[in-house]
Amino acid sequence: MTSNTVPGNSPGSSINPWLVAVTVALTTFMEVLDISIANVSLRHIAGDLAAGQDESTWILTSYLVANAIILPMSGWISNLMGRRRFYLICVALFTVSSLLCGLAPNLFALIFFRTLQGIGGGGLQPSSQAILSDTFPPHQRGMAFAVYGITTVMAxxxxxxxxxxxTDTFTWRWIFLINVPIGIISFYLTRLWVYDPPHFTERRKALLASTFKIDGLGFVLMALGFGCLQIVLDKGEQEDWFGSHFIVLLTVISVVSLIILPFWELRHKNPMMDFTLLKERNFFISNILIFMLGFVLFSSTLLLPLFVQILMGYSATDAGLLLSPGGVAVLLFMPLIGYLINKTDVRKLIMVGLILNIFSLWMFSLLTMQTDYTTMAMLRIVQGIGLGFLFVPINTAAFADIPLVKSSSASAMINLSRNLGGSFGIALVQTWLSEGSQRHLNYLVGHLDPYRTLYQDQVKQLELLIHHYGLMPFDLNQTANAIVYNFTYQQAQLLAFMDNFKLLGILFLIMIPAVIFLKKRDHSKQ
Structure with missing residues (x-):
């Protein structure tokens, strides 16, 4: 086997594997980008379609729910219909539904088309990773996952x-329409360069020739379990969590379904989710690590823009630009990390990633409202490099001992873990931020005594300052007290942000023992 062709005797065996890598990375980037690209446009969409702000959030929820349902079963569907065919269907569905989203006449139509888009997108990530795993030999897989990691971490x-x-330059409809030309190019390149390897084709033929039974109950359990869970995580904060009967009902359905699911799947001959993969130690630990990676990646990507917008007055665009240096760092360092995979123990690389993230998150917890843009951008760069040192080694360790015939199922499970980590991270950080702000506010207000001389002197100084600048409100004392309260609330929010960054760092610190239990990879056998 040469190193510059696709392994095996498939129709694509003479194709340079890096052409395959670029093709699937392009599609994955488009799909992962679409998860977050609509967030900042909700207000514009709601106004244009005459919808309420609460109603418009279903544009995000519908996509995430459909994505969560289809993602874990994508490996089973690939094995049934062929990975290349399933991948092409997903690309086509994602592209067509993106066009329909951009042309949607009302909110209901947009939510429906976003659901279709989520179904198409749910199969793209795991299929892309499985294609890379089968296309590249083990000694090149780290570099291939580095290319894939650029899309999933940077997007x-x-x-x-x-x-x-x-949205600001054109219109919100173009956040969906921009996917159409990319999807068409991806579809064409996939037909040209991507093929199922011989071992996969043979296994599929054997599967179809056997007494194959559709895992109907497994499908229902996964749809209810992961679908309801995603709604709970996406709507929990908005609905006051378990103070809402709607959230309680969905939580019960999700918990019961997900408890029954593994017992049923382990008994089924052709399960939709292959839980036996978790018997492999590296794969089990890697799922835990990638869950936490998703948790911190998505929650910190939410926290930092909120911090600078709420407390420092940044615009949405400026807040977004603050994240960009981290994305550039990922782009520059991923090839180096891919190279080091075959030279260094992956456990050491993961440790480097954890340490860089713990350091940057701890420094984020020390931010003040006077911290400058450059300092925050540099910390984001350090974190971005750390995330790169986590993504590629974790995925490489996960697939190291997985048989090629099970790469589709393994990819579905590892991507599900990362996406669930992201959903849990966003949901919990929003709750911690809200409750933390209130807790700190109660504490700080409890120490504001209007009868203390220090407090009265501060209020008088504010009254003089207001008067000095020519402001003549109806009640100077009331205005001064309002300023004190607003400043106190701002400090409470700052403390809540500090707590959240610190907690994310602690969560990564807890992961260090798990890395030690990963099996050492023998490079001489690759």
């Missing part, structure tokens, strides 16, 4: 910036 970072720029 969430630049999504809000790109979405805001497109």
């Amino acid at each position: 969430p970072a630049i999504g809000p910036t790109v979405g805001g720029w497109i």
Whole structure:
């Protein structure tokens, strides 16, 4: 086997594997970008379609729910109909639904088309990773995952910036329409360069020739379990979590379904989710690590823009630009990380990634409202490099001992873990931020005593300052007290942000023992 062709005797065996890598990376970038690109445009969409702000959030939820349902079963569907065919269907569905989203006449139509888009997108990530795993021999897989990692780590970072720029410059419809030419190019290149390897084709033929039974109950359990879970995570904060009967009902359905699911799947001959993969130690630990990576990646990508917008007055575009240096760092360092995979123990690389992230998150927890843009951008660069040192080694460790015939199922599970981590991270950080602000506010207000001389002196100084600048409100004392309260609330929010950044760092610190239990990779056998 030469190193510059696709392994095996498939129709694509003479194709340079890097052409395949670029093809699937392009599609994955488009899909991952679409998860976050619409966030900053919701207000514009709601206004244009005459919808309420709460109603418009279903534009995001519908996509995420459909994505969460289809993603875990994508490996099973690939094995049934062929990975190349399934991938082409997903690209076509994503592209056509993107066009329909851009042309949607009302909110209901947009939500429906976003659901279709989520179904198409849900199969793209795991299929892309499985294609790379089969296309590249083990000694080149680290570099291939580095190319894939650029798309999955960089896209969430630049999504809000790109979405805001497109919406401000053109119209919100172009955040969907921009996918159409990219999707057409991807579809053409996939037909040209991507093929199923011989071992996959043989296994599929054997599967179809056997007494194959569709895992109907597994499908229902996954749809209910992951679908309801995604709605709970996406709507929990808005609906006051378990104070809402709607959230409680969906939580019960999700928990019951997900408890039954593994017991049923382990008994089924052709399960939709292959839980036996978790018996492999590296794959099990890698799923835990990639879940936490998704948790921190998406939650920190949410926290930093919120911090600078709420407390420092940044515009949405400027806040998005603050994330961009981290994305550039990922782009520059991923090839180096891919090279180091075959030279260094992956456990050491993961440790480097964890340490860089712990350091940057701890420094983020020390931010003040006077911190300058350059300092925050540099910390984001350090974090971006750290995320790169996590993504590629974790995925390489996960697939190291997985048989090629199970790469589709393994890819579906590892991508599900990362996406669930992201959903949990965003949901919990929003809640921690809200509750933390209120907790700190209660504490700080409890120490504001209007009868203390220090407090009265501060209020009088504010009254003089207001009067000095020619402002003559109806009640100087009331205005001065309002300023004190607003400043106190601002400090409470600052403390809540500090707590959240610190907690994310602690979560990564807890992951260090898990890395130690990963099996050492023997490079001499690659």
